[in-house]
Amino acid sequence: MLLVTFGAGSVMTDAITGGALGSVGIAATFAIVVTALVTALGHVSGAHLNPAVTIAFWSMRRFPAREVPPYVLAQCAGATGGALLLRAALGRVAQVGATVPHVPVATAFGVELVFSFALFLVIAAVATDARTPPALAPFAVGGTVGLCALQGALTGASMNPARSLGPAVASGTFTAHWLYWVAPIAGMLAAARLFDWLRDTRAHPTSPRGAALGVEGPID
Known part of the structure; x- marks a missing residue:
């Protein structure tokens, strides 16, 4: 809910103020809110915030199927609640921050696929490797979200089915809405496979398979 309230809200604010935030300001908003939420909730729920992240962790056998x-229900309900709050407060400005492709659909699919791949590669690295310095995850994940959001003019840089x-x-x-589900999930599943292949789990400490894992490691 907070991700959409602040993130999509920044898109609406930019439209209302005639571009006062700009693309950099919008990207910074997404980076800051993700960093804050991962810091605040990483040890509580894992701070997934994203159905594609949850599914990718499950595919690595690092999150219980049950x-x-x-x-996913909580992520979608929260995102919808945040968007409805924005709609009630500000109206339908900028389509309530909806993500729609501004390039051909095939290109948009590729953009979201690559962005999502990059995001989960970072998440997998900071979440599954005990050698990652403590407290690095929020900044690594938030920074990656912000980096991709700088290219938001292409597709909205969603990387998150719930956010869309x-x-x-x-x-x-709902313009080309399907791609905001398929591309993030496909990209993150691909990143999960690559990270598992790159990493020698026999040589370095790792979280147990099947354990609940968040973006900062095992969930207590």
């Missing part, structure tokens, strides 16, 4: 549906779903529901804008 926890996937409630996590909420504003789509609130604004009724």
Whole structure:
């Protein structure tokens, strides 16, 4: 909910103020809110914030299957609630921050696929390797989100099905909505496979398979 309230809200604020934030300001907003939420909630719930992240961890056998549906439901409900709050407060400005492609759909799919791949590669690295310095995860993940968001003019730089779903529901804008589910999930699944292949789990400490894992490591 907070990711969409602040992130999509920054898109709406930029439209209302005639571009006062700009693309850099919007990207910084997404980076800051993700960093803050991972810092605040990483030790509580893992701070997934993203159905594609949850599914990718499950595919690595690092998140229990029984926890996937409630996590995805919570992510989608929170994002929709945040978007409806924005709609009630500001109206349908900028389509409530909905993500729509501004390039051909095939290109948009590739952009979201690559961004999502990069994001989960970073998440997997900071979450599964005990050699990662403590407290690095929020900045690594938030920074990657912000980096991709700088290219938001192409597709909205969603990388997150829930983040796209909420504003789509609130604004009724479902243009090429399917790609904001398929591309992030496919990209993160691919990154999960690559990271498992690159990393020698026999040589370095790792979280146990099947354990609940968040973006900062095992969930207590």
